[in-house]
Amino acid sequence: MFSVEPKKRVALLGLMLESNSFAPVTGRDDFLKRLYVAGEEFRAELNRSESKVPAELLSFCATMNSTIEWEPVPILIGLVEAGGPIDHEFFEEVLVEMRARLEAAGALDGVYICNHGAMITTQERDPDGVIFSMVRQIVGPDVPVVATLDLHGNVSDRMVEMANVIVSYQTNPHVDMVARGKDAADALNEMFYGLRPAAAIIRLPVTPPTVTLLTETGPYADLINYGQTRLGPDIVNISILGGFAYADTPKNGLAIIVTARSGKQAAQRVAEDIARYAWKDHERYVPRLTTLEEAVARAVRSGQDADSEPVILADVADNPGGGANGNTTWILEALVKSGAKGAVLGIFNDPALAQEAMDRGEGARFRAVFNRVEPDSFSRRFEADATVLRIRDGDCVGRRGFYSGRRLNLGTTVLLDLGGVQVVVVSIRTQCADPVFLEMMGIDIAKARSVIVKSRGHFRAGFDEFFRADQVIEVDAPGLSSPVLSRFDFKHLPRPVFPIDRDVTWPRS
Incomplete structure (x- = not known):
């Protein structure tokens, strides 16, 4: 047997x-x-x-x-x-x-x-x-x-x-x-x-x-x-x-x-x-970032000059994948004030704004208030005239890279037009690592002159079919996930530690 x-x-x-x-x-x-x-x-x-x-x-x-x-x-x-x-x-x-x-x-x-x-x-x-x-x-x-x-x-x-x-x-x-x-x-x-x-x-x-x-x-x-x-x-x-x-x-x-x-x-x-x-x-292991001013100037130039290559700006300091809120307005405000054209920003975490846009309905024009209740010192208030272009329930399946094949829910999701800048606003905090988050709102990424993602690195595997590595700009803006570690008041890290401290030796005696 x-x-x-x-x-x-x-x-x-x-x-x-x-x-x-x-x-x-x-x-x-x-x-x-x-x-x-x-x-x-x-x-x-x-x-x-x-x-x-x-x-x-x-x-x-x-x-x-x-x-x-x-x-x-x-x-x-x-x-x-x-x-x-x-x-x-x-x-x-x-x-x-x-x-x-x-x-x-x-x-x-x-x-x-x-x-x-x-x-x-x-x-x-x-x-x-x-x-x-x-x-x-x-x-x-x-x-x-x-x-x-x-x-x-x-x-x-x-x-x-x-x-x-x-x-x-x-x-x-x-x-x-x-x-x-x-x-x-x-x-x-x-x-x-x-x-x-x-x-x-x-x-x-x-x-x-x-x-x-x-x-x-x-x-x-x-x-x-x-x-x-x-x-x-x-x-x-x-x-x-x-x-x-x-x-x-x-x-x-x-x-x-x-x-x-x-x-x-x-x-x-x-x-x-x-x-x-x-x-x-x-x-x-020392970060090298592009200043906010230079990054926005690159995006504006791409929108003005058809011969200039499009760019993707990574808001690395406001990456939900690193614990940030996904709702800082430093780059958004600078783009609007600079008159940027053909820009798409995603995805901005603001449930209250998404709800208001849904209540008003597609086609409505209103004064959009981003961060009407400021959750922290980085997430400051910003206002702009906006038109509601699309409203979705936020349910989707990842298409490429980190989220590929995974079912996700971004909550109520809306596309706002602020003139030359379109913003995808979501209700559940998520990093913009997959092009489907923009595509499900009817955005043709290949036609955008600049795309701004609230992501640190995972966007590279999602958006690399549209942008080569030399078209990526990592922006030095304020936020809870800034790569400039000296800006944080660490309490428990074993010190000294590089690159926060520069006089570091190993093996330690």
Whole structure:
């Protein structure tokens, strides 16, 4: 008689938030607007053709389906746009629910944690580590635990200790989530058949500004590429995380995590080699931005001169994907006052303005007030005469890059014409990383003379069919996600740290 091997039961869970310490608190309602499901509701979301579940989680499940007899055990998944610290009371409620569902799940053969890695709460600087520790406490020391993280995650020693394998993204803009979900599944499957890997982490005194962490060109691209050359038969995974400075934690710092089959010493040797390579390039992590005045002048010139190439302006300091509100008016006001023509700005987060435009209806002319209630010192009030061109419900599916294939809801969405500048106004804060956010409003991006996006880098993978890299202008304007880190009052970063501090040495004595 042949014995049938029982299905491997794998718990799935995650809480994905990239926290900006300087942004408004993130609460339950913010998650409910994007994704917050547990148990059977989680299972149903996994099976939707246009799911809201992170791509790496879907890929993990697809890989498991194709390689092994297994049973997914959906625990809880929450996902929200980057924002401020998560409300600690809500976090504790999530933790209690995760724990209860894990304990009720019975015997497990493995766990997959799908987190971002840069979350903080209003009271805790390492909630990702708290989740990892809770999982390990419940399943015990022998059950394999794998995790995927965004490359902007801030990794603590506790996280590395509690998980067997940590896999981070390798591309920025993030377009490799499917590959990383597969990596996590492959590692878990290997552990089912005896692998017991060991990991080493080295954290450098460098907090790279977000705009220096692109992986097509630049210092981080070179580092990621070098790291992958150190893969070999003994190395399970090499993850190099640039981190997220605005989280402001003691665990901040460019982190190299190496996982080896033969033991921690082998992992440590490879990690040290990569760390030395990273440190020799650390002075390249200084942002180079274009002044607001020069950027607007470029946009105005593109609108006036048909022979001038169109440009795309990135409002990197007001990137919702970095926790900003997506509603600063510095660039918008300058464009209107300069008489710019053929300009499109998206997407501007102002639920009150979107609601008023919807109430007035398409074709209405009115005095549009942006930020009628100023939420912070960056989001100042601005008024302009406007015409309502289009109104939509904001439900859409991502077309390219970061959001490709994912169902999204921007809330009530309107297109306003301010003369030579058109503005897409949304009701749910989201970064403008996908051209569908403009196209669903009837905008022909190919005909725009300038496009202004509230995004730091993910727009590059969405809009690269319209704009080459040399047509991109990163604007130095005020905002909660400014790449000029010296403008922030950090409280918890390990100091000294480059580039905020310039007199930094490594290794530290």
